Amino acid sequence: MTAPSASLAGRAVQARRQQVLPNGVLGMLxxxxxxxxxxxxxxxxxxxxxxxxxxxxxxxxxxxxxxVTLLNTVALLVSGGMLxxxxxxWRRSAKAVNPPLFGALCLGLFFVLMQGREWVALIRExxxxxxxxxxxxxxxxxxxxxxxxxxxILALGWAWRRHAAGRLAEPQLATVAVFWYFVVLVWPFxxxxxxx
Amino acid sequence: MTVALVALLPDSAHAxxxxxxxxxxxxxxxxxxxxxxxxxxxxxxxxxxxWVRHRSxxxxxxxxSPDSAVPQVAAGS
Numbered sequence: 001m002t003a004p005s006a007s008l009a010g011r012a013v014q015a016r017r018q019q020v021l022p023n024g025v026l027g028m029l030x031x032x033x034x035x036x037x038x039x040x041x042x043x044x045x046x047x048x049x050x051x052x053x054x055x056x057x058x059x060x061x062x063x064x065x066x067x068v069t070l071l072n073t074v075a076l077l078v079s080g081g082m083l084x085x086x087x088x089x090w091r092r093s094a095k096a097v098n099p100p101l102f103g104a105l106c107l108g109l110f111f112v113l114m115q116g117r118e119w120v121a122l123i124r125e126x127x128x129x130x131x132x133x134x135x136x137x138x139x140x141x142x143x144x145x146x147x148x149x150x151x152x153i154l155a156l157g158w159a160w161r162r163h164a165a166g167r168l169a170e171p172q173l174a175t176v177a178v179f180w181y182f183v184v185l186v187w188p189f190x191x192x193x194x195x196x
Numbered sequence: 197m198t199v200a201l202v203a204l205l206p207d208s209a210h211a212x213x214x215x216x217x218x219x220x221x222x223x224x225x226x227x228x229x230x231x232x233x234x235x236x237x238x239x240x241x242x243x244x245x246x247w248v249r250h251r252s253x254x255x256x257x258x259x260x261s262p263d264s265a266v267p268q269v270a271a272g273s
Binding site: 018020021029033036037040041044045047048050051052 | 219221222224225226228229232233236237240241244248251252255256259
């Protein structure tokens with residue numbers, strides 16, 4: 001009678017190491033942290049300039065479109081919600097991802113286009129990058145956010161096209177989603193500090 | 197000599213906008229943003245690490261036990 005062979009130990013199944021986070025998500029998180037610090041610095045500089053000013057906003061500068069931008073803010077937040085819906089839908093069926101993903105993309109585009117329209121109106125009214133510190137900070141901070149939003153929209157569009165072609169992997173969607181969530185969540189802080 | 201010694205004594209920098217700004221709002225803004233920018237990166241990194249740890253533990257709890265995968269040895273000669 002032979003003892004249990006050494007091959008049993010060799011055949012013992014070892015627990016597979018599971019990846020806690022996809023590499024893309026981790027890399028995007030690190031990038032997002034640096035961008036959060038960028039916006040924190042800009043908003044802090046804005047706060048100091050505002051606190052040191054005698055009049056804010058300056059009397060000779062046009063007022064910002066608070067209500068229209070509030071509508072834009074709601075659209076952007078709904079866009080973030082739709083992307084959460086898309087990610088959860090993936091667990092049920094990959095096909096169920098398409099409508100909310102497309103909705104998130106459209107609302108993101110709406111946000112950027114409406115912001116652009118408001119910018120044109122403000123420039124016509126006299127608020128420019130060089131008209132005052134107020135104008136300079138406005139275009140710097142909101143412009144930096146718009147640039148991030150544009151890149152995030154391109155990434156969302158890429159994900160949507162790949163998904164339509166059946167070639168999108170869930171970690172890829174998660175990576176793009178991390179950047180979009182950053183764009184969505186940083187905007188309310190910018191709105192409250194710059195517009196209100 | 198006395199004047200020179202007095203001139204060398206350390207004194208507050210009255211030109212510093214953080215220490216001696218006459219406006220309360222400006223002074224408060226400098227302090228608040230300094231604290232904010234100091235604590236924010238620590239909070240962000242701690243938040244990410246806690247979330248990764250939570251996710252790792254959840255995955256470990258959901259993973260099948262290695263013992264259940266060990267093949268059973270049939271008793272025999």
